[in-house]
Amino acid sequence: MKITKKPTDHFEERKNGARPSFLIIHYTETQGPQVAEGYFTGALAHPTGGRVSTHYMIDENGSITQYVDEDKRAWHAGISYWDGNEDINSSSIGIELVNPGRKYGYRRFSAAQMQALVALAKDIVQRHNIPAHRVLGHSDVAPTRKVDPGELFDWKMLAAAGVGQWPEPTEEDYRIADDYLRSEQTLKEAFIKAGYDPKADMDSLIRAFRQHYDQDAFKSQNDSKVPNRQMAARLSWLVRNKPTL
Ligand SMILES: [Zn+2]
Known part of the structure; x- marks a missing residue:
């Protein structure tokens, strides 16, 4: 798995010694990877005026870029909550998938992008022992603010590949x-x-x-x-x- 590293100063120490126990999936909602990268590195001002980042971004062609080291706190989840945890950024690794999103024309995630995601996510959940029920979307941890990665993201396929879970009701x-x-x-x-x-x-x-x-x-x-x-x-x-x- 080839990962290109791009430096950014958009990160800090994880708070209270937290370690990654969540994997959070996003889409960038940008027209292409350059704009998103600009936001993550600070080369472009983010529309919200805030500073944002992610550990990883996967382009639609499947190429993977890393901006923040896994042991640091990246700024991808914002105000968020899951199961009593209110600082998801401190306890997660974030992956952004390039997609125009709601604003610019939401579309399917490409096969190359999903293949790269499976490889990267599998490696992350294994190394950090992230449980299947803590592989979540941004919309899961910020339901009133966020809709990414959205209803075109194939969670069932991801679970079948060994990342996350898919319910099989009895x-x-x-x-x-x-x-x-x-x-x-x-x-x-x-x-x-x-x-x-x-x-x-x-x-x-x-x-x-x-x-x-x-x-x-x-x-x-x-x-x-x-x-x-x-x-x-x-x-x-x-x-x-x-x-x-
Ligand atoms: Zn997001």
Whole structure:
């Protein structure tokens, strides 16, 4: 695996001696890699006015660039939350995939890009012992602010390749799903048990969950805002199979 290193001063020490226990996947939402790289190195001012970075970026042609060393804290997740953790930047490694995103024409991630991601991500999760349920999208850890990498990202393929997890609901999950669908409170509690931010509103939680685990909702005519049994059963599977760390 060939990785090109590009220096940036957009990083700091991980806080409180934290070590990577999350892998966070993003898209750049830029027209090509140069603009994103400009943001990560400071050559270009980021539209938000803030300073951003990532450990890795993968171009659509599959080439991998590293900006921040894995032992340092890169600035990719921003205000974020998962399962009680409020400083995801300190406890994660970030990978940005070049994609025009919502703003410039969201499109499929290329085969070359996904192949490079599988190789890189496999290596990272093995070396840092990152558990499968902590391989997440930016939208999972910041559901009210972020939608990347979005519903065209193939999480199922990634899980089949050994990175992250894909829910396989059983009959029990479908029974539990019916409870979730009867009560918004029960559904909300399930999202929180899975790891999602308790402060997030229901619409954001449903959208973020579906972008990761129930992308059919975006393909059909069905209103993706209305929970259904498939969605709820997959959520139940995640809750039941979540290891206690
Ligand atoms: Zn992102």
